[in-house]
Amino acid sequence: MNHNPTIKRLQEIAKLHIPSKDVYPTLYKSFDKAMDGGLREGELITVSGVSGEGKTSWIRNLTINFSKQSIPTLWFSYEEDPFYLYENFKKIDNNPEDILAYSPVELISGELKFIEEEIKEAVEEKAIKVIVIDHLHFLVNLKSSVNSSLFIGGIARELKKMAVKYKIMLFLIAHTRKVNVGDELGLASIRDSALIVCESDYVFLIERRRKKKTAREKLESDYISAGDTLLNESRITLAKNRRTGKVLYMDFGVKEGRFLPITKQYDENTFQ
């Protein structure tokens, strides 16, 4: 007779897996409503957009929103040096020393083993609940000859498993493939997208809003500024929502890195 069975009756196992009742709001009303109140432990959230259009900035804003609710965030900031990461926090918050943001002392590598060790320590010693990885492609050995899309999909799956194992919410920043100016972003715009999107519970797409120039304005423009005018506004689209299926976008006014929701918001009916 096996005294340490690895298989038991479902009703016994179910008791060990009662879902947490805690919801972690992003403090952006429409998104929270679409996600049934907010994020939950074990979720993988991908944030994508064209380079320089505000992915990292928006997550900095989210970190502040979480911090306001005493929820700490650990940043794996491969793109921004911790000094500049903090400098950018300072620009958007009057009390940056109060922000519950953490970082590994040294970003030794982009290997999953290192990331998991840091997450484990962060959860066990600092009560971290949110992880940000900026960005996914730093976890990939670009010199490797293996199929990068499959490999990246594998990484996304491992990160999702970590989110479940350590009961955290993991934000993954992913670049888009080359997108032409004026093209609308969609789930397929994410670089090596298919498997990343599959593993993600939520996908947010960020794009800077543009104002189309009139023919006359175009004629009067010099060569360099002949394209559309960039506005200080960003549109953030919740493009995948595994929990409720609701997709929608919110427009934000962006001032010195601060994302302020514009009152007019759109639901999925407008979106379609």
Added chain:
Amino acid sequence: MTEFSNLPNSLEEFKESKIPEDRLFYKKVINEILSLGEKLLKMASDLEEKKQLENSLDELKEMIEEYSLYPSLKGVIAPPGKQVSLISTEI
């Protein structure tokens, strides 16, 4: 009140802190006290003393079970929602 109510002020400060890291430290200290208490309980021979210690430990256990690392989230209850699969099976 438990026999542990005379904890040093500094520990109380950890308990009331808004920083989850501090609150986690407090929780760990209480769990240490609980585990010491369990050891004492096994060694105690006086029945009255044993009963008192048992009650104190029960109260402390109850308190720490209800203690949240994220005080601002206390009371936020998830509305009934669709179960999200742990690992995607989409292709």
